Amino acid sequence: DDLTARQSTFMVEMIETANILNNATERSLVILDEIGRGTSTFDGMALAWAVAERIIQMRTRTLFATHFHQLTDMASQFHGVKNVHTLAKESGNTIIFLHKVVEGGTDKSYGIHVAALAGIPEPVVKRANQILVKIEKENRVAVGESAIDFKATEQVSLESLVTEDPLIERLHHLDLDRTTPIDALTELKEIQDEIKRRRP
Structure with a gap:
């Protein structure tokens, strides 16, 4: 935060990102860490994806660290994008960070492990693990009181929804095979x- 300027962490982050996007060149080296973390999941993911796309267009050499695992799809969609991640070794309920960077994306995060290492009380860590297991089992991403289910095995037939609602029509005509993950999430939002x- 910049309290003296009455700017939140997210505002400071966006001002710095704007400065990069407006001034970086092909000769620049840009390092971005967790763009979009200070706002809602959907807004943050949309911003992170759009910023990454713009940097690709600018041909600026960039290191882009993120926990939005969906962004790893960009490596298959854009030339010159590569995924790397740091190795970690799990042993029971403990984790050892190996501080080694290897090629490829990952869909794992170790936030709860880090919270435990930082001294978060054990009951809170245990409860967080219970919630994580439930979320992963249901294969859904929750935002506040809402949730979007990504399970492909439980698709609802649109024909079974007897309605002429334009929102249903909008969903019906959404071509998921030709829509990027971020565009699909934006549409659903x-x-x-x-x-x-x-x-009411």
Whole structure:
């Protein structure tokens, strides 16, 4: 935070990111760490993806650290993008960070392990692990009180929803085979917002 300027952590982050996007060149070296972390999951992911796309267009050499695992898909969509991650060794409930960078993406995070190492009380860590298991089992990403289910095995037939609602039509015509993950999430967020606006 920049309290003297009345700027939140996220605002400071966005000002610095704007400075990079407006001034970096092909000769620059940019290091970005967790862009979008200071806002909602969907907004943060959308911003991180869009910033990464812009940097690719600028041909600026960049190190982009993120916990938005969806961004690893960019390596298969854009020339010159490579995924790397740091190795960690799990042993029971403990973890050892090996401080070794290897090629490839990862879908694992160790936030709860780090919280335990930092001294978060054991009951809180245990409860966090219980919640994590439930979320992973249900294969869903929750944001506040809402959740989007990504399970492909439990698809609901749109024909079974007897309605002429334009939102249903919008979903029906959404071509997921040709839509990037971030565009799909953005579309779903807009539909969700419209549903919330309709409720009394």
